[in-house]
Amino acid sequence: MFPLAPARSSMALLIAVAFGCAAQQRSEPDPRVSAASVAEAAPEPFEPGGVGSLETRGNVGDSSQLRLGSVSVKALQRGDMAELEVTHTFQNDSDSVLEGTFRFPLPDAALLTGLSMMIDGKPMEGELVEREKARKVYEEIVDGMQDPALLEWEHGSVFKMRVFPIEARHDKVVTIRYLSPLRRTGDKLELVQAVRSSSGEALPALSIDWQGKRVFDEQHVAADRVLSFPAKPASAVLREQRPDGAYAVVRVSPDWSRVPVIDKPVAKTWFVVVDTSRSALEEQPRQLEALGVALGALPKGAHFQVVSSDLDARPASQGLVPVTPETIVQAVAFAKSFTPDGASDLGRALELVSELAKSEPDSALLYLGDCEPTWGLTQAKDLLALQKRQLPTTPFFSMMFGASVNDDLAAELAQHSGGRRARVKRREDLEAFTKTLASSVPLLDHIEIQTAPGSEVLTNGPLSIEKGRELLLLVKAPAGRDPLAGLTVKAKVGGQELDLLPRSAPQDTTGVARRFGAAFVRKLEKSASPNPEIVSASLNYGVMSKLTSFLVLESEEAYARFAIARKSAQAADAPRVTGANLENTDGTEISADRIQPGDPEIYVDAARDALSVKVEFPFGQTKTASYDPEARGGQGAWMVRFLVARDTAEGDYDALAHIQHRDGRIETKKVRYTVDNTAPELDIKLEPSSRQPGLMLLTVTQPGSGPLSDLKRVEIRTPAGTVYQLTAIRWGTFRAFIPSRELSGGTLRVVGFDQALNHGVKELPLP
Numbered sequence: 001m002f003p004l005a006p007a008r009s010s011m012a013l014l015i016a017v018a019f020g021c022a023a024q025q026r027s028e029p030d031p032r033v034s035a036a037s038v039a040e041a042a043p044e045p046f047e048p049g050g051v052g053s054l055e056t057r058g059n060v061g062d063s064s065q066l067r068l069g070s071v072s073v074k075a076l077q078r079g080d081m082a083e084l085e086v087t088h089t090f091q092n093d094s095d096s097v098l099e100g101t102f103r104f105p106l107p108d109a110a111l112l113t114g115l116s117m118m119i120d121g122k123p124m125e126g127e128l129v130e131r132e133k134a135r136k137v138y139e140e141i142v143d144g145m146q147d148p149a150l151l152e153w154e155h156g157s158v159f160k161m162r163v164f165p166i167e168a169r170h171d172k173v174v175t176i177r178y179l180s181p182l183r184r185t186g187d188k189l190e191l192v193q194a195v196r197s198s199s200g201e202a203l204p205a206l207s208i209d210w211q212g213k214r215v216f217d218e219q220h221v222a223a224d225r226v227l228s229f230p231a232k233p234a235s236a237v238l239r240e241q242r243p244d245g246a247y248a249v250v251r252v253s254p255d256w257s258r259v260p261v262i263d264k265p266v267a268k269t270w271f272v273v274v275d276t277s278r279s280a281l282e283e284q285p286r287q288l289e290a291l292g293v294a295l296g297a298l299p300k301g302a303h304f305q306v307v308s309s310d311l312d313a314r315p316a317s318q319g320l321v322p323v324t325p326e327t328i329v330q331a332v333a334f335a336k337s338f339t340p341d342g343a344s345d346l347g348r349a350l351e352l353v354s355e356l357a358k359s360e361p362d363s364a365l366l367y368l369g370d371c372e373p374t375w376g377l378t379q380a381k382d383l384l385a386l387q388k389r390q391l392p393t394t395p396f397f398s399m400m401f402g403a404s405v406n407d408d409l410a411a412e413l414a415q416h417s418g419g420r421r422a423r424v425k426r427r428e429d430l431e432a433f434t435k436t437l438a439s440s441v442p443l444l445d446h447i448e449i450q451t452a453p454g455s456e457v458l459t460n461g462p463l464s465i466e467k468g469r470e471l472l473l474l475v476k477a478p479a480g481r482d483p484l485a486g487l488t489v490k491a492k493v494g495g496q497e498l499d500l501l502p503r504s505a506p507q508d509t510t511g512v513a514r515r516f517g518a519a520f521v522r523k524l525e526k527s528a529s530p531n532p533e534i535v536s537a538s539l540n541y542g543v544m545s546k547l548t549s550f551l552v553l554e555s556e557e558a559y560a561r562f563a564i565a566r567k568s569a570q571a572a573d574a575p576r577v578t579g580a581n582l583e584n585t586d587g588t589e590i591s592a593d594r595i596q597p598g599d600p601e602i603y604v605d606a607a608r609d610a611l612s613v614k615v616e617f618p619f620g621q622t623k624t625a626s627y628d629p630e631a632r633g634g635q636g637a638w639m640v641r642f643l644v645a646r647d648t649a650e651g652d653y654d655a656l657a658h659i660q661h662r663d664g665r666i667e668t669k670k671v672r673y674t675v676d677n678t679a680p681e682l683d684i685k686l687e688p689s690s691r692q693p694g695l696m697l698l699t700v701t702q703p704g705s706g707p708l709s710d711l712k713r714v715e716i717r718t719p720a721g722t723v724y725q726l727t728a729i730r731w732g733t734f735r736a737f738i739p740s741r742e743l744s745g746g747t748l749r750v751v752g753f754d755q756a757l758n759h760g761v762k763e764l765p766l767p
Contacts, residue, residue, distance in 0.1 A: 040468030114177030267364035275369025347377035395419035415462035452486025517541020719746025
């Protein structure tokens with residue numbers, strides 16, 4: 001059931017680069033233990049990027065695959081990562097206008113950073129927008145038969161994009177941008193590109209540019225091709241300076257031949273939990289095969305008992321049995337007898353194992369599934385507390401299957417119990433992990449990290465390193481400072497202290513801040529932070545999260561109409577939440593030739609399914625309105641925005657709305673609009689957050705406005721240079737949670753825009 005990859009040295013994905021540490025200078029290896037005689041942790045699987053596919057739906061609801069004409073890949077090295085721009089050209093040879101769903105599998109650990117689509121022969125850059133708002137805008141524009149595209153996270157490393165319309169006899173060109181790890185083979189790096197897609201068909205044309213040079217250009221490329229191209233060596237320390245901070249990525253990978261290792265006995269009693277929830281339906285054949293292999297790899301003389309786990313946990317009736325060919329067959333048959341269904345209560349499985357293990361002090365737990373609890377205890381902190389309380393001496397091992405797994409939870413359960421985890425995608429992943437079940441793997445734990453005041457360090461997992469793996473540190477320091485200043489990484493083994501900080505010379509590159517941002521978003525998600533904080537971090541660092549989406553609209557006017565600030569046309573790494581230039585807030589950056597401060601908008605109450613709504617103005621112009629589902633406090637209305645002469649006096653004016661209903665009736669009604677050139681007033685309140693230490697709650701209100709508020713958007717710039725867009729929580733009231741470290745020693749600039757794009761500015765001195 002596992003795909004068998006050809007044997008090749010390039011599948012060795014983990015770093016083997018050794019660096020100097022204090023142990024090298026202070027002591028020789030412990031002669032009692034040979035590093036070569038102990039097991040290594042199973043390597044992290046490396047899944048290269050493939051190509052996307054576009055499933056289409058016509059007017060009659062039929063489904064088909066739109067023809068993929070070509071794929072163009074442009075890649076540049078960024079340290080140990082690559083910055084890729086992948087362009088797909090799809091061809092609609094039919095006579096129908098289609099709506100499509102584009103699916104794109106990102107490589108493992110890749111960061112999605114950009115999206116664009118060709119509209120009227122010109123590339124239109126997408127914007128990162130809060131997910132629900134992006135969906136509403138997309139649905140409204142689809143109703144208007146215009147050109148939106150919406151890119152969202154679907155599951156695991158797969159993203160989907162909805163595209164409409166795909167015109168008859170036309171091409172649809174979509175470009176995805178992302179940061180992806182380079183594959184490591186020993187101390188060498190390489191760019192890897194797979195050709196596979198969901199259709200499994202050969203690719204008509206593929207071109208790859210690597211470091212500005214064409215390195216591949218062929219037609220009819222087989223779907224099983226995997227292409228690789230050498231990259232330059234990268235330092236273990238990467239740095240990037242930006243206006244909002246100084247960033248670094250530090251790869252910690254000790255020389256295990258210099259680390260004293262104390263061998264630990266392995267458990268002889270194993271409780272094997274098999275996920276039988278609905279999420280395991282597709283992966284059941286691979287899980288069953290892995291179950292048989294894992295049982296056969298248990299230590300000599302071991303006993304085991306299998307437990308099924310979904311909404312309930314059920315032990316096999318045979319109880320604890322020795323490892324024999326017959327008992328393995330019986331165990332696989334027991335697990336196979338359950339048709340995967342229902343939710344996953346991992347907490348209940350842990351409780352059952354704790355009951356079974358009470359009389360078996362020398363025991364371990366092996367879990368097979370996605371480690372994604374959906375029932376009972378679902379928060380990591382609650383499951384960790386349960387584990388500590390009921391299974392304090394039972395190590396947790398896990399093999400994870402499927403496109404979407406909870407690796408963070410599996411890592412924490414393993415770390416806190418002395419177990420291990422692995423994500424299994426290929427046969428070699430399975431074999432590498434099961435080999436470790438019969439022996440212990442050297443582990444450096446209780447690693448201590450210290451930083452200079454004002455700096456922050458995030459990691460890619462628990463503060464431990466297994467032999468064969470590495471620890472990744474992501475550092476942020478104040479702008480202008482060396483992010484490595486004051487950074488120490490140490491561990492104690494056998495009474496001696498090891499200095500684990502690499503001695504490599506730092507390498508300056510881009511993309512480092514985005515990697516920190518992605519880790520920061522994961523940290524907020526794991527700590528169950530409020531959604532606005534997660535969205536703000538995602539937008540601030542320009543990395544997509546589960547709460548944000550990329551939205552492509554057909555024109556700059558469309559972005560302005562929906563109050564979506566433009567930033568993608570600026571520098572890709574600009575460290576701002578919005579694209580607004582808060583020194584130049586006269587509206588010209590939004591659309592200099594179309595929308596200006598003071599230009600009004602009209603809302604017309606008409607049925608959403610009206611065929612058309614046209615507004616005739618007193619100065620002779622007529623414009624077509626579009627439907628806005630968020631207008632009138634979420635009740636929905638038709639909206640039109642228009643220009644007025646600069647010398648038009650402020651006040652109320654009347655226009656005529658001509659509504660063509662679904663039944664053909666034409667209704668004419670008088671509508672009123674206001675010409676407004678007055679900037680909104682702003683009241684500012686800044687106080688410590690009562691829910692989240694280290695954050696300040698900023699509230700901006702339009703005084704005395706209530707439901708009559710015309711305050712539409714509020715943005716701020718901190719003394720550190722970061723620009724945040726606040727979230728509306730009620731009429732005329734906006735707020736955001738801002739890190740306290742960004743609100744000191746300078747001036748906080750607050751800008752509020754009303755419906756007519758007038759802006760009010762206030763500056764608040766900070767201590």
